[in-house]
Each structure stands twice: as structure tokens, then as C-alpha cells.
Amino acid sequence: MNERNDLNGISQQTLRRLPFYLSYLQGRLSGGETTISAAAIARALGLNEVQVRKDLALISTSAGRPKTGYQLEGLVSDIESFLGYKNIDEAILVGAGQLGRALLSYQGFSKYGLNIVAAFDNDPQLEGRELHGKTVFPLYKLIDLTRRLKVRIGIITVPADQAQQICDMLVEAGVLAIWNFAPVKLIVPGSIMVQNENMAASLAMLSRHLNERFTE
């Protein structure tokens, strides 16, 4: 499950912190400031100062300057570029059930550089319908259509027991990256990236916190 813990030398951990840096720095920038120190960022986000410097060094194009700190504007731009927010990628979504529809309904992905262009589902009732402005196609059209649209990202929101099968179709259709919401380890060729989204883990964390007294 951890075959690939880094991407161009950047660790998952660093990557997970970047959206927090970005949000905080955007706030400071719109507050009219122009520079910021690693110490200030660390304090605001509850991180270690050195960790902040190391993270920023990995992604920023211009170095910070002693005594002044980092240029806010450049930093914000660097993080946005790094996170891929500046280029839009197209995706198709497979599995127009509850979760799939929830994702289709969320317009906010464009901010993150993602645009879902179509949905697929094997329910004949859904065939041809529009959900949140996106057409639902039958599953047998998946490979052909995805190929023709040259879509590079596939989103899997089908039940766990169908996930691998859908994954195989996506691979055949030529996608290069898969965002997988099923709690299943997907087998893919090495060149294809699978990113698992694990809301179940977050919820488990909350639930355990509430029931802590039972667990000792």
C-alpha cells in the first residue's frame, strides 16, 4: 500500500501540509502583507519551524532571505503551481451512486484543477440522465468514450467488490491516474498512480475519540 511514498522527492507528509500553507499564506497576502517568516507560519499552523523551511525549500523557486523571510506572492504562486491548481485536468467518474453523485455535485474541484466531464454507471435507469450537469453513460461505453476524450483521470466510486474490475477498464481506456474511493487495494501497471481517499479512517478517528472510555 506504500509502494510509492514520494513523488519527485516530496513526501506525502509534506504534500499534505501544502494546502494548509497555501490557505494561510493567501490570507496573509490578502491582508496586505508582502513577506513572512518560517517562524510565523510554524506558529500559525502548529508546526516545527525547520519543517516549514524544509517544506518550502522543496517547492519554492526562490529562496527565503535572512532577516526578511519569504516573499508571500511568490510563495503562494509556487505552491499553487506545485499542487497543480493552475492547470485543469479532466476526469471521468464511475459509479453514480450516493457518493458519486455527491462528488458530481461539488463544483469546487475546479479550484483544485479537476474537471469531471462525464459519469458512468451500469444502472439502466440512469442511462442518459444528467446529474448536476454531467451526463451518465452506460458502462459499456466507458472504454471507448474515455479513450476518445483522452481523459487522464478516473474516479472510482463503485462498491468495493466492483472496484478492481472498473479499475481494469480505466487502465484499458488509457487513464494515467485513478482516484479511488473504495477501500480496496487496486492492482495497476507501474506507470499508473492510484490515490486512495480514506474518509472511513477519518470517521473512525472521530468515533473512537467519542468512545475513548470504552477502549481501555
Add this chain to the structure above:
Amino acid sequence: MNERNDLNGISQQTLRRLPFYLSYLQGRLSGGETTISAAAIARALGLNEVQVRKDLALISTSAGRPKTGYQLEGLVSDIESFLGYKNIDEAILVGAGQLGRALLSYQGFSKYGLNIVAAFDNDPQLEGRELHGKTVFPLYKLIDLTRRLKVRIGIITVPADQAQQICDMLVEAGVLAIWNFAPVKLIVPGSIMVQNENMAASLAMLSRHLNERFTE
């Protein structure tokens, strides 16, 4: 951001693997099998054998037996209990925008032990409306209503710059755990758990994979 990396002695990493164990084991169980070895689980999920044993030792009530392996049924039950899927917690959601509505529309949370009972938003247009069967209340009713309902989980789906303010209200209303979708470090009293959901990081990962050639 990492103040609390473990919960009753279990690491975040282990916790993130549990939903994958569960899904795989459920599949084997419904396939009619009764026992399973750590090696088989490790192979199926691409993990290290010892890691699997250590994870299972942390959460299971009965030990595995040499030569036989683990009892599937007991293991599934133990993981479900551990993840809190067996007891339903009630939650309120604040911020009925795109993301908030997407979450409201998702009925699948009940499987994970979560039941969203109401939504709050400061848009007067939404006041009193039903979204996916849940009533949207104005923000000024948040504290009183949450308290009276004795809701223990708050879900934050407002823009980043409002997140802390909503968080403070939730704390005042007596929630014990917060599921935060805004990329903001929330300041809370020590007894309250904040769980950040970071879809932006997943998307960044995918986006970077697609654009890898640009990054060297």
C-alpha cells in the same frame, strides 16, 4: 498539526489500513472462508506480513493461532467495533455550500456510524429549506440547537476564512469532535479532537503525477 498522532496506542497509519483489512476480510468471509493467515492478507493488500500481524494484534480481542491463522468472523467484528461502525454518532454540518450539500446528500455515512441530523448556513435563502431530508437552520441557532440535541460531532464545510469562527461556536455548543474540510489549522481546547479531511492533497498527488515531466 501533528499534536496527536495516536489514539489509544494506535497510530494513524494503522488506523488508515484498517478499512482496507475490513473490506478484504468481509469479501473472504462472504466467500465462505473461516480463517485467514497474515501472509494472505499482506499479499492481497501489498503490505508487510509483520505489519499485518502487529496491526491485528492491536485491535483484535482473540489472538491468531499458529498453523491456522485468524478467525475471519471475529476479526471482521473486532475491526468494525474498533472503527466505531457499530455505534451511530450524530453530527451537525455547518456550511451548506457545494461541499456541504455533497456530504448531506451522501447516505453512506451511516455505514460508518455517522448520522448528520441538521445543517446550518448563514444564507437567508436557505433558511428552513430541506436539503436531502435535512433542515437548514440559520447560524444564530447553531449553539442553542446543537446543545439541546446533545450532538457531539460538528462538520465544518465553510470557506477557510470562516472556519475558526464556526469552530469556536461548535466548541461553545459542546461538540467533542470536529471533522474539518477547510484547509485551516483550528485552535481548540485540548479535550476536543479535530480531524482534517484533505482532498486537496489527494488531488495534488494525481495532478503532479500527470505533469511529472515538467517538474525536473
Add this chain to the structure above:
DNA sequence: TAGATTGTTAATCGATTAACAATC
């Protein structure tokens, strides 16, 4: 008994943090 499989103790690896030198 022999061998498969578990659980544990020790070694390794990577990420975080501390110490410190460089520099504006």
C-alpha cells in the same frame, strides 16, 4: 514429529527536530 504460522525482539529506514553555521 515436522512444518506452518504466530508473536516478539532487534535492526533499519525515513521523517522530524535540534544545533549551528551562513547571510542579509
Add this chain to the structure above:
DNA sequence: TAGATTGTTAATCGATTAACAATC
């Protein structure tokens, strides 16, 4: 210059993996 702040090298810490003893 002095001091704030950066970037880097070394130490620490925790998670993963390897080696191995225990046991059904």
C-alpha cells in the same frame, strides 16, 4: 556591526521490516 532569519548538518524519534523464538 548586531541580530534576525535562513539553510544545512547531526541527533532523535517513530514506523517498518528482518530475524527468530514460540506453538499449534
